[in-house]
Amino acid sequence: MMGNLLEHMGVDRDRIHFSWISSAEATKFVDVVKEISEKVRALGPNKKFVKDYNK
Amino acid sequence: MDTCIEKIRAIGADLLAKGTVEKVIGFADGSIPMATRPMALTSDKDVDKLVFNSVCGLNLANYVSKNSLSNKEGKIAVVAKGCDARNLVTHIVENQISREQIYIIGVPCTGMVDKRKIAALFDDEITGFEEHGDTLTITSASKTETVKKADVLRHNCRVCTHRNPPVYDVMAGDPVEEQTLDHPYEDVDQIAAMDLDARWAYFENLTKNCIRCYACRNACPLCYCPTCFVDESSPQWVGKGQNEIDVTTFHFLRAFHCAGRCTDCGACVEACPMGINVRDFTRKLNKDALELFGWEAGLVLDKRPPLDAYSPNDPNDFIK
Ligand code: SF4
Ligand code: SF4
Ligand code: SF4
Numbered sequence: 369m370m371g372n373l374l375e376h377m378g379v380d381r382d383r384i385h386f387s388w389i390s391s392a393e394a395t396k397f398v399d400v401v402k403e404i405s406e407k408v409r410a411l412g413p414n415k416k417f418v419k420d421y422n423k
Numbered sequence: 424m425d426t427c428i429e430k431i432r433a434i435g436a437d438l439l440a441k442g443t444v445e446k447v448i449g450f451a452d453g454s455i456p457m458a459t460r461p462m463a464l465t466s467d468k469d470v471d472k473l474v475f476n477s478v479c480g481l482n483l484a485n486y487v488s489k490n491s492l493s494n495k496e497g498k499i500a501v502v503a504k505g506c507d508a509r510n511l512v513t514h515i516v517e518n519q520i521s522r523e524q525i526y527i528i529g530v531p532c533t534g535m536v537d538k539r540k541i542a543a544l545f546d547d548e549i550t551g552f553e554e555h556g557d558t559l560t561i562t563s564a565s566k567t568e569t570v571k572k573a574d575v576l577r578h579n580c581r582v583c584t585h586r587n588p589p590v591y592d593v594m595a596g597d598p599v600e601e602q603t604l605d606h607p608y609e610d611v612d613q614i615a616a617m618d619l620d621a622r623w624a625y626f627e628n629l630t631k632n633c634i635r636c637y638a639c640r641n642a643c644p645l646c647y648c649p650t651c652f653v654d655e656s657s658p659q660w661v662g663k664g665q666n667e668i669d670v671t672t673f674h675f676l677r678a679f680h681c682a683g684r685c686t687d688c689g690a691c692v693e694a695c696p697m698g699i700n701v702r703d704f705t706r707k708l709n710k711d712a713l714e715l716f717g718w719e720a721g722l723v724l725d726k727r728p729p730l731d732a733y734s735p736n737d738p739n740d741f742i743k
Pocket of ligand 2: 482642643644645681684685686687688689690691692702705
């Protein structure tokens with residue numbers, strides 16, 4: 369529901385990831401991080417929900 | 424609805440006279456026309472101060488002192504519309520108060536009016552407000568307007584499907600007919616139909632006048648944390664100024680803390696001095712709670728809100 373609300377507010381779904389990884393699941397951790405990185409890289413820099421301290 | 428008030432007063436007087444309850448929380452006239460305020464009575468002689476009309480938009484569940492259960496406080500009677508009763512149920516389910524400590528005077532509700540809509544009909548200050556059945560007569564120094572209540576209902580009341588309290592000790596009137604809606608979440612779907620950037624712009628525009636007064640939070644019965652996350656200073660979860668991302672963070676998190684608990688009572692919107700429809704955030708959560716968990720808050724005493732309880736059947740395709 370949190371992801372859905374963020375998406376409803378205009379945040380790209382591919383930037384929001386949830387995963388449950390045990391400390392023993394090293395390969396799963398690597399796979400998930402790879403997938404997230406690829407998805408986020410494909411979207412380019414995020415401009416929403418970023419605080420601009422110069423304003 | 425005029426008829427309910429005599430019944431409410433009689434019930435209140437009886438409860439206080441017999442000592443069944445320590446106090447009665449109800450609505451009393453406000454200091455300006457077209458306004459009411461919450462009032463706690465301790466003597467049966469004061470019941471004439473109680474009113475019930477179409478401008479009782481606050482939620483009285485908010486005025487039952489939080490942590491009444493742990494403070495072992497005495498019994499309190501509360502005048503409750505459908506939504507107030509649902510928030511009292513939520514208080515009970517969340518152990519803020521016990522069922523025995525509360526006496527629910529249920530009021531079948533035909534909705535509350537949108538005061539901003541009425542004020543918009545006038546250029547000058549409203550000096551009088553009268554209600555006869557479903558006709559409202561509003562006056563100012565320059566003119567008198569007569570409107571049908573149905574035309575000026577608040578949005579949450581237009582889409583309310585629980586006007587009768589689901590749980591009560593006594594009812595102050597005959598149940599009203601519940602509404603059935605063809606398209607209950609039209610407002611949410613309209614936002615969802617926009618593309619991502621347009622949605623972001625919509626919410627930024629929605630909250631651009633927010634002054635961070637937190638009236639929306641304070642009016643909400645769900646917000647009973649002793650220290651709200653926005654007021655914490657170590658750690659400071661969110662900046663305290665007018666930076667738009669801080670404002671958005673506040674609204675996003677306030678809403679999310681109400682996920683699966685919000686009754687769409689509209690008290691938050693009622694309280695906002697800037698006329699911001701903060702329900703745009705909670706409505707999405709209410710829709711999801713209904714679609715994903717078949718859940719509407721505050722209807723039953725024996726089930727916890729969906730995000731508060733685990734079930735193997737919970738939707739979990741979002742998690743990897
Ligand atoms: S939300 Fe429903 S119960 Fe609450 S004031 Fe509106 S019509 Fe009445
Ligand atoms: S968030 Fe608003 S509509 Fe929902 S329960 Fe709180 S005050 Fe009522
Ligand atoms: S009541 Fe209105 S102005 Fe005040 S914090 Fe809430 S949304 Fe902002």
